[in-house]
Amino acid sequence: MDVDDAVPAAGGGPGAGPDTREGDLALLRAYEPVIRYTAGELFLPTAVDAYVARAGLWRRRPGERRDECLAQSGELTLERLAAEGERFAADGLYLRLVDRPMDGAEYRRWRREGAQPSFRPSSRFAAVGLFARLVDAGLRLSILLRGTLPGGTRAAAHRLYVTHMQPNDHPYYARVSRDGGYVALQYWYFYPMNDWRSTFSGINDHEADWEQVTIFLGETLTGSLRPAWVAFSAHDEVGDDLRRRWDDPDIEFVGTHPVVYAGAGSHAGAYLPGEYVTTVALTWPNRLAAALRQMARTVLPWARDMPETIAGIPFIDYHRGDGPGIGAGERRAWHPVLIDDDTPWIRAYRGLWGLDTRDHFGGERAPAGPRYERDGAVRPGWANPVAWAGLDEEYPTAEHGAVLRESRASWLERRLAEIAVEIDVHRRTSRELRASDRARAAYTSHAGADKTRRRDRTGYGRDGRETIAWLHTEQTALREELDAIVRARTQPPIEAPHAHLRRRALPLAADAPRRRFLAIWSAASVSVMLAGVALVVISPPIGVLWSFAGLMALMLAIEAAARGRLVRFAATMAVAGAVVFAVLGAVEVVVRNWRAGAAAVLILASCVLLVGNLRAWMTTR
Known part of the structure; x- marks a missing residue:
């Protein structure tokens, strides 16, 4: 799509009227993403009400080891979920889809039924190093000691999904928000299960999965909207790395619809099809590293550049796109459902959407909903989508950039005029003092002249020279900035699509080792x-x-x-x-x-101290 194409703006928000909701829905349908999955994917986006109808609602009672069942499977609705969420807002709530995992005989029968599509994995161990394989082996052995989903859960969840959740109906839950000159179109997708580990040899499984795609439309100076950025939920990306510019060559489009390549089992989004090495951070080593980094920053300036994640395990995340697809040009279609802060089940239910395994590593616990994190705090991506995607410093359109440059140019011109006046004042004062010192030196003794020169070195003369030098430095920098803005009036700057990225996520090369x-x-x-x-x-x-x-x-x-x-x-x-x-x-x-070594150290220390003392004595003369 041409980035210069624009569409009329449509207002909206909580409590919006029918016309506004229709306008928001039209915007959402105009840009709704196309999602392509990997062959072998078991779970596609489904309706939350069908899922809730088959799930039980549980409450973690403080101080007690046994959880309380608030609603059995078949008793729960979205309305009751909101009511119980309001009632037990301070307690830990969670849904549980699978009451009893399949045993060995049932699991083998499920496999014989052909419920699991065929999937040909690549050699994931060949893509990672020896150390990663050792850590992977340790983690797999530790599964017996961790709170995880028991065996057969994937198969039981899939049978419930196929039987009771209308697997051919694919809704997305959409929200429109406006902030900072952007209209954010958020598309939320709900999956009954993340089966990355059990089906695709990833690192985790958990009941329920929420993923999102956010498209940012920039408001032009005339009030129309223009697509500017798109952000996919991903494993390793945060801040600026989450988003891509609308004209990024990595993004594939079907008309005005960006194509998302969903991870097999993980459902995370990728811009290019292929197989990615995804690093899953280890919680405790990185927390320790964060504490040490915070301590080090007070005494070591370079510690600010230390990486946030130092311990992680690489795994293969398959984003092949050779399986089913949903959206424009695909055999399956989307069914949009509008949500906002006033949607009861969105606002009132802060609990988890699947089994709370109490996994201390975090990866095996079910997620919370679109509005909340697992700890009940509001998600940054929901509360402030613009800040979440690192767009607070990015102006919405090129026209805004031209206006902002001219505003900056006006300030630069005013500041340069002020600096010129300040330089003239300090220069005149310095010259007056120099003239006075020379006059005094001509009619005083040698000692008096020496004292005058010392006063000149320690008084205003030195400070004046430093002030003038600093003003000249600032003046030069501001003149260069103003010259660049003047040149931009005739030759607008063109920034590369990937200039904002710290790390561009790319799939494994086609010639990666597969010997x-x-x-x-x-x-x-x-x-x-x-x-x-x-x-x-x-x-x-x-x-x-x-x-x-x-x-x-x-x-x-x-x-x-x-x-x-x-x-x-x-x-x-x-x-x-x-x-x-x-x-x-x-x-x-x-x-x-x-x-001899001790003597050498002592001699070296004495020399260092002597040199330091001599310098201090010379400066005080």
Whole structure:
């Protein structure tokens, strides 16, 4: 779509009249996204009322281990959900779709029925490194100790979905808000389950899933609307990285409808089809890192640039788009439902939309609804969509940019005139003092002249020179800024579509390693390592420490060879060995000759102190 195409504006908000709601609905239908799924996807967007009708409502009672059932499956409606949410607003509420997971026989019968479409995974282990595979193995073993969805839940949820939730009816829950010169069109999609782990070898499963797409229309100076930005809910993106410009070449369109490639089982959005390496952050290491980072920032300025996430596990997120699609040009169509802050079940129910597993890692717990986070706080994306997408500093249209540049130019011209006056005043004062000092020097003794020069160095003369220098620096910078604005009047600036991105999410390259040896090694490496550790523990050939070091070196060498990086690995190991040898040699010299080392340190300290004291004495003369 041409970004210069504009549509008339339509007002709206809570309590809007029928005409306004019709206008909002027309805007939503004009830009509603197309979502394409991966072949093998079990759960597509469904109606919340059908889901609620099959779910039970539970309350976590403070101080008690057993939860209270407020409504059994078949007893709940959206109206009752809102009422119970209002009644127990301070308590932890959650829905539970699956009362009893399928046992082994039922699960095998479900598989024989062909309920699960075929899916051909790629070698996800080949796409991540050895360390990630080790952590992945540890997490999978820890599933037995974590609060997670029990086995057979996916199959039971799918049977309920197919039987009771009209799987061929696909609503989205839409909201229109206005702020900062933007009209935000929010599309919320509800899925009965996230089965990323059990179906597609991801990291988590949980009952219920809410995802969203937000399209931002910029209000032009004439009052019409122009599509400007689009933001998909995603795993790794926050702030500026969430959004893409409407003319971004990564976005595919069907007419005016952007295409979203949904993650298999995870339902997160991607702009380009393919397979992505997604890093799932580990909660506790990153909390510890955040605390350390906050402490470090007070004494280490560079700590401000430390990454927010230091510990995470990479997984493959499939966004192939080779499965079913919904929207313009697809066999399935959307059914829009308008929501806002006054929608009772949106506003009153703060609980989770699926089983609360009490998973301390967070990934296995069901999500809250469109308006709330799991802790009951209002979502930033709901309360302030413009700020959530990092658009507070982005003007809505190019016309607004031209007006704002002219406003800035007027301020620059006024400030430059003020600076010119300030420079003249300080320059005249400095010259007057210089003339006075020279006159006094001509009629005083040598000592008196020396005192005058010292007064000139410590009095207004020095301060005046520094002030004038600072004003000249500011003047130069502002003149350059004004010159750029003047040039922009005839040659408007053109910014690259990806200029605002810190990290552009891209799928794995088509030529990513898929060799047979790498695939076999990546699948077997963790088992080989565990077996090697067992052998070292039982009978270390050259001592436990050196045997472990040799095992790790061998594993890393095989990993490097499988990825075609053996030469680089050998060079890295050679450099690391040289550094370790040098450090150990230095330590040995210091240990054997500790007296000489201590004396050298003391002499160096005395020299440093002497130089510092001499400098201080010279400056006070």
